[in-house]
Amino acid sequence: MTQSYFHFKFMHISMLFYRRSVYFGLIVTVCILFVVWSSLSMGVRNFGVVDLWNIMNGNGDSTDQFMLVELRVPRIVAGLLAGMAFGISGETFQSLTHNDLASPDMIGLNAGAALGVVAVLLLIENPFIPLAVGAVLGVVVTALVITLVSWRNGINQTRFVLTGIGVGALLFAIVQYVLLSANVMQVAQAYRWLIGSLNATTACNISALTFLVVSISLLAFRTQPVLALMDMGEGVAQNLGVHVSFWRVLVIGIAISATATAVYICGPVAFVAFASGPITRLVIGRGPAVFLSGLMGAFLLISADFVARTLFSPIQLPVGLITVFVGAPFLIFLITFQLKKQIL
Amino acid sequence: MIFFKDHSQSVGDGHWWPRIIIISVLAIGLGMMIFAGLVFGARELTLSEVWNALRGHESESIASITVNSLRLPRVLVGIVVGIALAVAGLLIQNITNNGLADPGILGINAGASTAVVIGIWAFGFSSSFDLGWLSIIGASVAIIIVMLIGFSGARHASPIKLILAGAAMTAIFSSITSSILFLADETINVFRHWIVGSLSSGGNTRLLQLTGFLPLLLIGMFISIFVLRGLDVLQLGEDTALALGVSLQQIRFLGIVAIVLLAASATAIAGPIGFLGLATPHVARALMGASMIWRFAACLFLGPILLLGADIIGRLLLQSGEIQVGVVIVFIGVPVFLSVVRYSKELII
Numbered sequence: 001m002t003q004s005y006f007h008f009k010f011m012h013i014s015m016l017f018y019r020r021s022v023y024f025g026l027i028v029t030v031c032i033l034f035v036v037w038s039s040l041s042m043g044v045r046n047f048g049v050v051d052l053w054n055i056m057n058g059n060g061d062s063t064d065q066f067m068l069v070e071l072r073v074p075r076i077v078a079g080l081l082a083g084m085a086f087g088i089s090g091e092t093f094q095s096l097t098h099n100d101l102a103s104p105d106m107i108g109l110n111a112g113a114a115l116g117v118v119a120v121l122l123l124i125e126n127p128f129i130p131l132a133v134g135a136v137l138g139v140v141v142t143a144l145v146i147t148l149v150s151w152r153n154g155i156n157q158t159r160f161v162l163t164g165i166g167v168g169a170l171l172f173a174i175v176q177y178v179l180l181s182a183n184v185m186q187v188a189q190a191y192r193w194l195i196g197s198l199n200a201t202t203a204c205n206i207s208a209l210t211f212l213v214v215s216i217s218l219l220a221f222r223t224q225p226v227l228a229l230m231d232m233g234e235g236v237a238q239n240l241g242v243h244v245s246f247w248r249v250l251v252i253g254i255a256i257s258a259t260a261t262a263v264y265i266c267g268p269v270a271f272v273a274f275a276s277g278p279i280t281r282l283v284i285g286r287g288p289a290v291f292l293s294g295l296m297g298a299f300l301l302i303s304a305d306f307v308a309r310t311l312f313s314p315i316q317l318p319v320g321l322i323t324v325f326v327g328a329p330f331l332i333f334l335i336t337f338q339l340k341k342q343i344l
Numbered sequence: 345m346i347f348f349k350d351h352s353q354s355v356g357d358g359h360w361w362p363r364i365i366i367i368s369v370l371a372i373g374l375g376m377m378i379f380a381g382l383v384f385g386a387r388e389l390t391l392s393e394v395w396n397a398l399r400g401h402e403s404e405s406i407a408s409i410t411v412n413s414l415r416l417p418r419v420l421v422g423i424v425v426g427i428a429l430a431v432a433g434l435l436i437q438n439i440t441n442n443g444l445a446d447p448g449i450l451g452i453n454a455g456a457s458t459a460v461v462i463g464i465w466a467f468g469f470s471s472s473f474d475l476g477w478l479s480i481i482g483a484s485v486a487i488i489i490v491m492l493i494g495f496s497g498a499r500h501a502s503p504i505k506l507i508l509a510g511a512a513m514t515a516i517f518s519s520i521t522s523s524i525l526f527l528a529d530e531t532i533n534v535f536r537h538w539i540v541g542s543l544s545s546g547g548n549t550r551l552l553q554l555t556g557f558l559p560l561l562l563i564g565m566f567i568s569i570f571v572l573r574g575l576d577v578l579q580l581g582e583d584t585a586l587a588l589g590v591s592l593q594q595i596r597f598l599g600i601v602a603i604v605l606l607a608a609s610a611t612a613i614a615g616p617i618g619f620l621g622l623a624t625p626h627v628a629r630a631l632m633g634a635s636m637i638w639r640f641a642a643c644l645f646l647g648p649i650l651l652l653g654a655d656i657i658g659r660l661l662l663q664s665g666e667i668q669v670g671v672v673i674v675f676i677g678v679p680v681f682l683s684v685v686r687y688s689k690e691l692i693i
Contacts, residue, residue, distance in 0.1 A: 101508040106515055149682060159685055162444065165511050166681040169449070169618060173674035176540050177667065187536060188529045195526050270519045321526065324519040331512055 020284045021292060028295045032080070035299065039076050039306045040068065044314050077206055079198050079302040079319075081213045082265040083272060087297020088220045088290055089258035090273030091280070092251050095227050095288035097157040100334060103274035104139075104259045107161055108168025110268040112142025114194050115171045121190050122182050131193050135267065136260045142167065143256040155248055196267030197318030198305050209265060216258050220290040223251050227288040269320045271327025272301050278334055363638050366631050370645035374423075377652040381419040382411055384656055386664075417551040418543050422655055422669075423648040424554055425543070425610045426620065428561055430647025431568050432606040433621020434628070434639060438575045439599045440494065440506050443626065443684050446677075447487070447607035448618025450510035454517035455486020456611045460538055461521045465531045472549050473556060475538060476612030480560075483608035486513055491600055541617035541670025543655050550613060557609040564605030568640075571598045576636035617670045619677020620651055626680055650676065 006017040041047045045067060047055065055064050090103040104110070116138020117131045124134075147155065150163035179187050226247050229237040234244050259273070276297035281287040301319065304326065308317040382394045389397075389407050397411035429447065436445045447453070459482025463469040469478065490513050494506035525532050543550065574595040578585045582592060610617065627650075628642040651669065654676060658667035 099508070101512055106508070106511050150686070152686060162507060162685045163682060165449070165507065166678050166685065169681075170674055170678040173618070173671050176536070177671040179536050180540055180668070184529065184533050187532050188525075191522055191525050191532060195522055270515065318526065320519075321523050324516075324523055328516040328519060331516060 018284070018286070021289060024280070024284050025292055025295060028292070028299050032295070032299050032302070035303050035306055036076055036080075039302060039309070040072055042306075042310055043067075043072065074206055075198050075305070076302060078209070078265050079305045080298045081206075081209050082198070082262045082269070083276075083298035083301030084217060084294040085213050085258040085262035085265075085297070086269070086273040086301065087276035087294040088216060089255045089262065090275075090297065091277035091288060091290045091293035092220065092223070092227070092255040092258070093273075094277045095231060095290070096248065096251055096255070097161055098231070099157065099161060100278050101274075102157075102161045102164075103277070104255070105268065105270050105274050107164030108146060108166075108171065109139050109142055109164070109256075109259055109263075110194075110270070111168040111171040111175070112138040113263050113268045114138070114175045114190075115142075117193055118175050118178050118190050121186055122178055132264045132267075135193075135263045139260045139263050140256060142171065143252075143259070147252065155252070192318070193267050195318045196269030196320035196323075197308075197316075198266050199316055199318065209261065212257075212261055216254060216261065217291065217294055219250075219254050220258075220294065223247065223254065224288060224290050227251065227290065231288055266301075266319065269301065269323055271323045271331065272297050272304075275327055275330055276300055363632055363641075367641055367645070370642060370649065374645045374649050374652075377649050377656075378419050378423070380656055381422065381652050382415045385410070385415060385659055418655070419652065421550045421554055421613060422543050422652045424558075424561065425614045425617065426648035426651035427644055428564070428606040428610040428647075429617060429620040429651070430624035430628075430643040431565065431640065432603045432610070433623075434625040434636075434643050435568055435571070435575065435599050435606075436603050436621065437625050438578065438636065439596055439603070441578075442506055444507055444622065444681060446619060446622035446681075447483075447603065447611075448616065449507060449514075449622065449681075451486040451490045451513035451517065452483040452607050452611060453616035453618055454514040454521070455482040455484075456480075456608070456616060457535075457539055458482055458517040458521050459485070461524050461531060461535055464534050465524050465528045470534050472538075473553055476553050476557060476609075479612045479615075480557075480608040482517075483611050484604045486517065487600070487604055487607070489513055495596075538615050540668040541611075541615035541673075542668040543614055543651075544666065544668075553613050557612055560605050560609045564602045564609070567598050567602040568606070571595050571602065572636050572640055575599065579634060579636070615670060617651075617673055619681065620647060620673050623677045623680040624650060626684065 004019050006019060006022060008015040008017060041049075041052055045064070047064070047068070051060065051064075052068075054060050055068050058065070060068075093102050093104055093107070094100055113135040116134035116136070118134075119138070120126075120129050120131055120134030146160065146164045146167050149167065150156065150159045152159070179190065182190075226237075226242055229240055229242050230244065230247065238244050262269075262273070276293045277287070277289070279300075280289045280293045280296045284292065300323070304322040305319040308319045308322045311317060311322075379391075379394070382398075383389055383391065387406075387410060389410065393405075393407040394411055397405070397408040398416075401408075432447050433445070436447060436450065437443055456479035459478040460475050463475060463478040469475060490506065490509045493509040493513075521535075525535065574585070574590045577588050577590050578592070578595065580588075586592060607621065624643050624646045625639060627646055628639040632638040632642050651673065654672040655669040658669050658672040661667055
C-alpha cells in the first residue's frame with residue numbers, strides 16, 4: 001500500500017496522496033497549460049512564442065496588446081474558472097448520489113437556469129439586469145425547491161435525483177409556454193444564451209470570480225475524504241464518526257454554489273459537469289475525486305472553447321455547441337458500458 | 345393461451361360489481377366532460393344551442409359553426425389522444441415495472457422534438473402532417489434506445505436506471521435541438537408552436553391528422569389488448585410469469601411496439617404532452633386495484649377525462665387566448681410524479 005501513495009510531511013501536517021491521482025493531476029495541468037498557450041497564440045491573429053512574450057511584457061503594438069490582454073486572457077481565465085466549478089459540481093452531485101447520471105445538467109438545474117433567463121428577458125424586461133443573474137437565481141431556487149420537496153427525514157439520494165427530474169420537467173414546460181408569447185428576437189436570444197458560451201466573459205468581474213472558485217475548490221478539497229467515507233455507504237460513514245447529515249447539506253451547498261458560479265460565467269454549458277467526474281474516475285481507477293474532476297472540467301471547457309473559437313474562425317461558435325457533440329457520444333458510451341457494471 | 349382465460353380471476357381480484365359502478369361513473373364523467381368541452385370556451389354557449397348544433401339544426405348559425413368545426417374536432421382529438429397516452433402509460437409502467445415511467449419522461453417527446461427540428465431546418469417542412477411523421481420517427485428512435493439501455497446489463501431493468509436513461513436521452517436530444525435552433529433562427533418560430541402540446545386546431549388540421557394516424561392507433565390498441573393478460577401475470581414477478589407460461593420476450597416486444605405506436609401517434613397528432621401517461625395509471629390503480637384489465641378499462645375513460653379537463657381549464661384560465669393543454673397537464677402530472685417519488689416504498693434504497 002505504501003508504494004501506491006506519496007507521504008507528504010511538513011511540520012505537524014502529514015498527508016497521503018494516491019500516486020495515480022498525483023500523476024493524473026500533473027498530466028492534466030500540463031495539458032491545461034498547453035491548451036492555454038495554444039488559445040493565447042491562435043485565433044483571428046496568430047502569435048509566435050517570441051511575439052507572445054513581447055506582447056505580454058508590454059512591448060507590442062496596441063491592437064495586439066488589446067486582443068491578447070483584454071480579450072483572450074480574460075476569456076481563458078473565465079473558461080478555467082467555469083470549467084473548474086462545473087467539474088466540482090458534477091463530481092460532488094455524482095458521488096453524493098452514487099450515480100454517474102446525476103449531474104446538475106440532468107437533475108433539472110439547467111431548467112431552473114432557463115426559467116431564470118426567460119424571466120429576466122421577458123417578464124422583467126430591464127436591460128440592466130444581466131441574464132446571468134436570472135440564471136443564478138434560477139439555479140439556486142430550483143436546487144432549494146428540489147431539496148425541500150425531496151426532504152423527508154433527511155435527503156435520500158434517489159429521491160433527490162428523481163425529484164430533480166420531475167421539477168425540471170415542470171420548469172421546462174413553463175419556459176416553453178412563456179416563450180410562446182415572446183417575439184422571435186427574444187426567443188432567439190434566450191435559446192442562444194441557454195447553449196452557453198464564453199463570448200461575453202469580458203464583462204465578468206474576474207478577480208471576484210477567482211476568489212469564489214478558489215474558495216469553493218478548497219472547500220471541495222476538504223470534503224473529499226468525507227465523501228470517500230460516505231461512498232462506502234452512509235451507515236458505514238456514520239459508524240466511522242462522520243456527521244452524515246451535516247456533511248450532506250454542506251456538500252449539496254458546495255455543489256449548488258459551484259453550479260451557480262459556472263452558469264453565471266458561461267451559461268448552462270451541457271455535459272462538462274457530467275463528463276469530468278466519470279473521466280477522472282476512469283483514469284485513476286477510484287473515486288470520489290472532486291479536486292481532480294475540477295481540473296478535468298477546466299481542461300474540457302477551455303479545450304472545447306479553443307475548438308469553438310478557431311474551428312470556423314473568424315466566426316466564434318458558442319462553446320456549448322462543441323460540448324454537446326463531444327459529450328453526447330460519451331454519455332451514450334457511459335450508459336451502455338459503465339452502467340452495466342453498476343447495480344443502479 | 346393466457347389471453348383467453350376467465351377474466352374474473354385476474355390478479356388482486358375482488359367483486360366485479362363495484363368496478364362496474366366505477367366504470368359507469370367514469371363514463372358519465374366523460375360524457376359531462378365532452379359536453380363541457382363543447383359548452384365552455386372563449387364564447388360560452390347554452391346547452392340548447394350546443395344540442396341544436398349537434399343535431400344539425402340551424403347549420404349556418406355561429407353556435408353551430410363553433411360547435412361543429414371548432415369544439416367538436418377538439419373534443420374528438422382530446423378523447424383519442426387521451427386514450428392513447430393513458431394506455432401507453434399503463435403499458436410502459438407495467439413493462440418496466442416502474443411507477444414513474446411515462447412516454448414523455450422516457451425521452452419520447454425529446455426524440456420527437458429533435459426529429460421535428462431537423463425536418464423544419466433541413467427540409468423546410470412546416471405542414472403538421474409532415475411534422476407528425478417526423479415525430480413518429482423521432483419518438484420511436486428515442487424510446488427504442490432508452491429501452492435498450494434500460495434492459496441491458498442487469499437482468500431486471502431497474503426503475504431508476506430507466507428513468508435516468510430517459511433523462512439522459514432527453515438531455516442529448518434537447519442539446520441537439522438547441523444547437524440546431526442556434527444555427528437557424530427562423531426554425532424557432534415553427535418549432536416553439538409545435539413543442540407546446542395542444543388540442544386546438546387551425547381549421548381541421550388536427551382532425552385530419554387524427555384520421556391519418558388512426559390506423560397506427562388502432563393497431564396499437566389491438567396489440568395492447570392482446571398483451572394485457574400477459575402483463576397482468578407479469579405483475580407477479582418475472583419468475584412466476586415464466587412458470588405460468590408467459591413468454592417474456594414476446595410480451596415485452598409486443599408491449600413496446602404498442603407503446604411506440606400509441607405514444608408516437610399521440611405526439612404526432614397533438615404535439616408533446618407529458619405526464620398524462622404517468623398520472624392516469626396511478627389514478628386507475630387507486631380506483632380499480634392491481635388488475636390490468638380493469639385498469640385498462642378505467643384508463644379508457646380517465647385519460648380523456650384528464651386531458652379534456654386540462655384543456656378546459658387552460659381555456660378558462662385566461663381572459664383572452666388559452667394555456668395549451670401540454671402545459672396544464674404538466675401541472676397536474678408533476679405533483680403525482682413527486683408524490684410517487686416521495687411516498688413509494690420500493691424507491692427508498
